[in-house]
Amino acid sequence: xxxxxxxxxxxxxxxxxxxxxxxxxxxxxxxxxxxxxxxxxxxxxxxxxxxxxxxxxxxxxxxxxxxxxxxxxxxxxxxxxxxxxxxxxxxxxxxxxxxxxxxxxxxxxxxx
Numbered sequence: 503x504x505x506x507x508x509x510x511x512x513x514x515x516x517x518x519x520x521x522x523x524x525x526x527x528x529x530x531x532x533x534x535x536x537x538x539x540x541x542x543x544x545x546x547x548x549x550x551x552x553x554x555x556x557x558x559x560x561x562x563x564x565x566x567x568x569x570x571x572x573x574x575x576x577x578x579x580x581x582x583x584x585x586x587x588x589x590x591x592x593x594x595x596x597x598x599x600x601x602x603x604x605x606x607x608x609x610x611x612x613x614x
């Protein structure tokens with residue numbers, strides 16, 4: 503029913519695939535096919551090696567390094583900072599040690 507392909511048949515299939523998909527896309531397709539076969543084999547055999555697929559978890563910022571956030575632009579403030587490094591807004595100290603800058607409002611007057 504299915505004839506044997508053999509070496510000449512494989513070469514013909516590779517040449518046709520190269521012509522259809524191009525020299526740039528063919529290696530990408532081979533990599534993704536190999537990656538898919540490896541994932542399938544690992545899931546069937548029960549191997550768990552997902553270290554490279556999982557993004558690294560970020561640790562929360564250390565309280566000693568940060569003294570709050572700027573109320574004007576939201577950038578983190580360093581301990582002992584009197585001004586925001588991003589926008590230059592003055593930072594006021596509060597009782598809990600976090601810095602906050604007073605909110606500045608502007609009034610626009612229109613002539614009628």
